[in-house]
Amino acid sequence: MVPALSGKMSGEALVYLDNAATSQKPRQVLDFLGDAMVQSNANVHRSMYELSDRSTSLYENAREAVRSFINAPGRENIIFTSGTTSSINLVADTFCRRLAPGDEILIEGDSHHSNIVPWQLAAERNGAVVKVIPTDVMLGIGRSGRVVFEELESMLTDRVKILALTHISNITGLVNPVGETIAKAHARGIPVLVDGAQGIVHQKVDVQEMDCDFYAFSAHKIYGATGVGILYGKTQILETLPPYMGGGDMVETVTYGKTTYAPLPLRFEAGTPNFTGAASLTPALEFAEFLRSGQTGKVLKEEECRIMSYMAEALASDPDVEVYGTGVNKTPIFTFNIKGINAGDLAQLLDKMGVAVRSGLMCAEPLINSFGANSVLRASFAPYNTLDEAQTFIKCLHRAKNMLL
């Protein structure tokens, strides 16, 4: 089903547990990409010949696949970008041009750098301030890594102009209560962006039910090609944003003096997009749907529950392990340290055993530092991973630990 998973690493059978960084691709996505490059490789929206029509259809069909996958109302709500990062930058840059000195942008204490830095850049440009909804660790009231949304009540003042949430943390794996938080922000007229880079993989997302104003995610984390992102936006708010980048395809008419812009969504898609990569979202999202629905979905969900309990118990039973991210509403992302051992050294030894895990700061330096760590190890599972792989990982981890202690 996913050819890379039966491959080898360092001469050993591969156990790929770095899915929060990027997913491995199913056969249908690989075949699609190869076929599209041969049969439909022409620039989109531009030419009058059949090859270009085919390419445009594949690109626009993928927009429809995304629309349907997240239940967006229309194609104008789906903007293709180059990744979650560029989706968030688009909003931070364009939305925040209306901000004035003293205005506030709220972010979460468990944010990925790409949901921190774009807001800081935007704030610096107009004197706005970025404020952080703290985690229990930051408040010194716990070590779970959960965001203390109770703090939001006093933070949601008239100065707040936008709230940038994280659906699921790439460190703790905890699922944030985005729906109710959005309702609280909306009660005060504050729009909300949700970073769904991890959320889209592990949760059924219905943007209309969630009622977010923006939802950002990346194709590569959900079995599609790299270099493609999605920004969902409500029509009424997208209509108020100025263009982000200028160039071909985002215009209606251009003179040397003045340009008028194309309607949504193309207004935000300047230049040649990664059209083949974006088109791969059609088979990628079909695969995602297959993994979560019917009998397959049921079987994989049960396996995921087994993986969750096994991993939680295996890590908790070692007194030398500190896990960052505990709680009931958690996805299979396990971040931790073993006392006295450098996470990078562990990752290197695990590589020699065929196990791919991430080490370092995981693009969430403030959160990792708040735990008192400056490097961590992360094993992140996708629905295609098995309990067997979790057991191999723990066995290899013990071996690596014994070699390093």
Ligand SMILES: Cc1ncc(COP(=O)(O)O)c(C=O)c1O
């Ligand atoms: C929660 C979260 N947000 C944003 C990103 C950035 O995604 P990308 O690098 O695909 O833009 C990631 C990637 O790991 C993530 O986990």
